[in-house]
Amino acid sequence: MPHTGILREDKLSTRLRLVVDASCRSSSGKALNHLLHSGQNLQGDLFKIILNFRLHAVAMTADCREQFLQIVMREADRRYQCFLYRFNPQDPLVLYQFNRVCFGLTSSPFHALRTVRQLVNDDGAKYPRANSIVLPALYMDDVAFSLPSELEAVTVSLQMIDLFKGAQWELVKWNSNSREVLDNLPASHKLPTEVEFDKTMHHKILGLHWSTGNDAFYFKISMPDDVTCTKRSILSTVARLWDIMGFVAPTVVYAKILIKMLWQLNLDWDTVAPPHIIKMWRQFCDELPALNKLHIPRHVGVTTDCEVTLLGLSDASLAAYGAVVYLHVSSPTGNTVRLACAKSKVSPTKPHSIARLELLGGVLLSKLLRTVHDTYSERIPIKATYAFLDSKVALYWIKSSPHRWQTFVANRVVQITENISPDNFYHCPGTENSADILSRGVTPEKLLSHPLWLHGPPWASMHPSQWPLKTLEGESIEDVPEKKVLIHTVCKPILPNDLHELALRFSSWSKLLRIIVYICRFAKLLPRRGTSAVTADDLNFAENRMLRALQNQHFAEEYSLIKNNKTCSPAFNRLRPFIDDGLIRVGGRLANSGLSFEKIHPVILPRNGHVVNIIIDYYHIKHLHAGPELLMALLRQRYWILSARRIVRQRVHMCNTCFRFKPRPTIPLMADLPDIRTRPALKAFSFTGCDYAGPIPYVPVRRRGVHSEKAYIVLFTCLTTRSTHIEVATSLSTPSFLAGFKRFLSRRGPVQVLHSDNAKNFQGAASYLRDLYKLLREEYYP
DSSP, rough: OOEEEETTTOOSSEEEEEEEEEEEEOTTTTOHHSSOOOOOOOOOOOHHHHHHHHTEEEEEEEEEETTGGGGGOOOOGGSSSEEEOOSSSSSOOEEEEBOOOOOOOOOHHHHHHHHHHHHHHHHOOOOHHHHHHHHHHHHHTTEEEEESSSHHHHHHHHHHHHHTTTTOOOOEEESSSOOOHHTSGGGBBBBBSSSSTTTOOOOOEETTTEEEETTTOOOOOOOOSSSOOOOHHHHHHHHHHOOOOOOTTTHHHHHHHHHHHHHHTOOOOOOOOHHHHHHHHHHHHHHHHGGOOOOOSSSOOOOTTOOOEEEEEEEEESEEEEEEEEEEETTTEEEEEEEEEEEEOOOOSOOOHHHHHHHHHHHHHHHHHHHHHHHHHSSSOOEEEEESSSOHHHHHHSSSSSSGGOOHHHHHHHHHHSSSSSEEEEOOOGGOOOTTTHOOOHHHHHHHTTSSTTTGGGGGGSSSSGOOOOOOOOOTTTTTBBBBBOOOOOOOOOHHHHHHHTTTEEEEEHHHHHHHHHHHHTOOOOOOOSSSOOHHHHHHHHHHHHHHHHHHHHHHHHHHHHHTTTOOOHHTTTOOOOEEEEEEEOSSOOTTTTOHHHHHHHEEEOOOOOOHHHHHHHHHHHTSSSHHHHHHHHTTEEEETTHHHHHHHHHHEEEEEHHHHHHOOOOOOOOOOOHHHHSSSSTSSSSEEEEEEEEEEEOOSOSOOOOOEEEEEEEEEEEEOEEEEEEEEEESSSHHHHHHHHHHHHHHOOOOOOEEOHHHHHHHHHHHHHHHHHHOSSOOOO
């Protein structure tokens, strides 16, 4: 595996760390990381860890030294962790293997965290205070937690050190906002440098800059000298703002809105933005370092004898929507309101009404409040939770039953009510809503000077009993949007004409039957079954009703005559019809044949109609596009269609698939005519073709005992004028042909060229004439 060293000058310990590239493909085209299973995600929720880190007055952080390298790999697996190395450039390469879990493998985080969990399960009972805190406070190799008192913090810290020592791990780089706690910890486990409790000393923990002197979070932002205004540079700058808790969410959403504007302009990643966006971006970059002045108190103010209330607000605009949560702490010394967390999102590209966006903000607020409540309620009691919106329409939706609204609103209302009770939602004016800047975005300078962002609305500092909890009771909102349209339906019996009209909407016999089944179930004409699947009995029931409707439409008179035992038309009388279960069937004489009832007595159907056509098409396609004769035989096993041959042939002829794949005879491409066919001749039969036709039987003498004999027609045709001369030959012999040829020459004159198909008699005649010609050319006759 390729490997390299990562040097971090800002690290107080382990500045050089060895990292392998297990994603590098080998000669087989595969990489080790592609074959390893990443394992279960045991990583702690960073958002909840920071929430707990801010809960109590005394904060503690630590780091597990060389966590991966203290875990021994199974000997059978070490051969997969091989690497090449040499201490001097002149030395040959030597193959080594890692015996410990190394950085860069997909499975390494799981191995480390799973080992910690096993350690807690095995030895956690020996250290009861540390056992309940270590796993919720652990993020990979970092530990961050808070406790109410210094004494408890010292106890838990020492127990954690002993617990980890059982696995040969060392919890080092301990840091705290309390000098008393650090003085009671071993010197070898504290930070390598002395912790200065002043306001200028910052320590990085979980991506946040923490000042132990004034116990607050800071931002450390530095901008490059020249930042071009492109989609890539804006996204890169926003990514530098590590703000998982949303302390500067209004500023981040301001940059996100700029990115959204660039996406809407359909610009490439490195295309410079229009001038008005460049102006906004340069102002943003110039003011961004001002966030270094912002400090967020780490401690949210919780003490042992206090009441904790959660306060949440949300707002939305066409550009974005967001939510913010504050922690209100009431104690004998007074009331404290601290910013707990915030989230913001740009509005969807698809246009939505302001009321819908306000509802999306309510969904985001309910999730934040649920997360904060679940995280803190495990350690402290939460007295009450309050959620405020400045949209009366969205508030009306939330406090009403979801089934009243259309799908979009109903689904969001259900999400909100699953997290928070609708009774906890109240209305506040937009001027008092501190989430307003989350929906529009503000520059860093405006965020620093905003009066509501860090401490909430003006009345938030009062006791919750004095808050203006405005509800919608006694108010009526006219024309509330997103109401679900209620349609009242009246069921009536299915009439034959209704089925006929229904059949005209479908071109598939099987689909029509299934639709009739569902209609009959809805009308309670079919019994309710344990499954929603359509059974064979259901299909037979639907077919029976459809065929009854078809016969009532075409054979209403015949049905009445047959029912009253009267004589029908001759076409029906030949079939000896009778009525069975409301259907007219063929009588016939096959009662003793042993065939099924349907084959002996098929249902009589009319010669035309849409239903008859789709029945024929169904059987035609079902039996692989059967031909007319086979299709008629298949149909007559269940149906007797009047004048079936004509309609069956017609439907088969109209089948596009059969027409497309029906073979057509290929007409061969003829060669050019020979020159003797196109060259003008002096007279007819100058160029002649000859052939035989027959045989033709004839009787030489008409008397008893004389048998018939065979004669042949000798056909001569002029190749220029297509004139024809016919002679009779008594046999296929050469002399017989020469006799006919002489008669032809006597009548038509000599020919220049004579063509034939090289039959034996023609070849014999050619040989004879060739020998005769040679003989006549000689001067001496033997």
